Amino acid sequence: MDLIDRYLVAVRRHLPRDIQDDIVRELADSLRSEAEERERELGRTLTGEELAGLLQQRGHPWLMASRYLPQQHLIGPALFPYYRRALTVLIFWVVLPLTLVGGAIAAIYAGHGTFNPFFSGDAWRVWGRTLNAAWNGAIYTVGITTIVFAILEREQVRITALDRWDPASLPEPGHGRAVPRSESVFDLIVSLTILVWAVDLVRMPSLIHYDSKPVQFVVGPIWGQVFYPFLAAVTGGVALALIDLIRPWRTTLVTSFALVVNAAQIAIVLVLLRAGHWVTMAAGPDVAEQASTAELWANRSIHVALLVAAVILIADTLYEIWRMARSRRDDVVWAK
Amino acid sequence: MDPTLLNSLRLELRRGCLTLAVLAQLRAEHYGYTLRKALADLGLDIDEGTLYPLLRRLESQDLLTSEWREEGGRKKRFYRLTPDGRQIFKQLLAEWKGINQSLDRIV
Numbered sequence: 001m002d003l004i005d006r007y008l009v010a011v012r013r014h015l016p017r018d019i020q021d022d023i024v025r026e027l028a029d030s031l032r033s034e035a036e037e038r039e040r041e042l043g044r045t046l047t048g049e050e051l052a053g054l055l056q057q058r059g060h061p062w063l064m065a066s067r068y069l070p071q072q073h074l075i076g077p078a079l080f081p082y083y084r085r086a087l088t089v090l091i092f093w094v095v096l097p098l099t100l101v102g103g104a105i106a107a108i109y110a111g112h113g114t115f116n117p118f119f120s121g122d123a124w125r126v127w128g129r130t131l132n133a134a135w136n137g138a139i140y141t142v143g144i145t146t147i148v149f150a151i152l153e154r155e156q157v158r159i160t161a162l163d164r165w166d167p168a169s170l171p172e173p174g175h176g177r178a179v180p181r182s183e184s185v186f187d188l189i190v191s192l193t194i195l196v197w198a199v200d201l202v203r204m205p206s207l208i209h210y211d212s213k214p215v216q217f218v219v220g221p222i223w224g225q226v227f228y229p230f231l232a233a234v235t236g237g238v239a240l241a242l243i244d245l246i247r248p249w250r251t252t253l254v255t256s257f258a259l260v261v262n263a264a265q266i267a268i269v270l271v272l273l274r275a276g277h278w279v280t281m282a283a284g285p286d287v288a289e290q291a292s293t294a295e296l297w298a299n300r301s302i303h304v305a306l307l308v309a310a311v312i313l314i315a316d317t318l319y320e321i322w323r324m325a326r327s328r329r330d331d332v333v334w335a336k
Numbered sequence: 337m338d339p340t341l342l343n344s345l346r347l348e349l350r351r352g353c354l355t356l357a358v359l360a361q362l363r364a365e366h367y368g369y370t371l372r373k374a375l376a377d378l379g380l381d382i383d384e385g386t387l388y389p390l391l392r393r394l395e396s397q398d399l400l401t402s403e404w405r406e407e408g409g410r411k412k413r414f415y416r417l418t419p420d421g422r423q424i425f426k427q428l429l430a431e432w433k434g435i436n437q438s439l440d441r442i443v
Contacts, residue, residue, distance in 0.1 A: 023388070025404075025411065025413075026368055026388060026413050027384060027388065029367070029368065029369060029410055029411070029412050029413070030368045030369045030372070030384055030388075031384075032410070033369035034369065057383070058383065058384060058385065059383075059385055063385070064384070064385050067385045067386070067388075067389045068388070068389050068392065
């Protein structure tokens, strides 16, 4: 078997079964025709080195075979912007927030392995597990998103969601950043839910039953102290979401209002955090121990919820300031 | 100057031209090796790893047709344009001439 045969066998090995014969036969003819022509020019047969040189020019057999494969890229230029966008959203708006929430929970519940084995060991161990889980989450997210888009590319699926966009929906320069309606609707739902929940919580301390024994669920005095400022701040959030819905771009005035609302909400959350105790479970002596445990976990859960709210509010405020600064800078560049 | 950048831009520039050149050459029947040689003799070198996959793609798009025949003691695959291929070639050629004229005016 000469070098050309060996090359063809190697190429064949890397080709899909249904096209192997066809491609190898054609390639064989091309290589032999060229070798014969060289021999005619030289008036002698090619040496092993000359033949090797000719094959080397064709490239490695695996590389040569790969050029015949129908899909030459995993994700093509038409789908790539959607792929990059999906990855950005998933990593920065799903994996990262979940890691922050997970980190906050880890910091609070470290050492409580009986609640969940995940929290056994000291804070560093729990942090290590949280980071490991976040890393795995990021890897899975990237992997699964890539596989989904590779399948879409292979099946030649075309995303048409943005084909019918309306140029009139673009904000005019100087009118501030556009706020997506989905973001406004989400903010409105969250604000209204908190408003309803807050009013309900302060008005009606509830009675729960444990083993058919009544357990009084009493909210701490701090809730009464912050009730009206809390109501005002959340109502401000509802108003802001409504403004964003009606006029979906943030002018300097609206952004300033958003920053005031955020600052008020942060202040209230910090005051609540400082209280350290938010609910009490009052019960008879026969379920006193269970009520005490329930009280401990209820307070810890509220602690986590407040911490998460503080992180989200601070991040949102910083983001809003950054967007306002960037919007102004862009306007300056535009004006030039 | 970055030679990698130049090479990448050169490949980009060549890609569309190669398709046009192959379609033009296949107005007359050719098999792979003679097609490659004819293109090289006219100043357009193209390696097998580019030419044969391109021929397969054009055939799958019904712009080319091929048949295996024996010539010189060996089986060879002969290619030629289909009627659709001729139509597309004419349109592409007009497009290319238009671009060329515009470029001549621009540069």
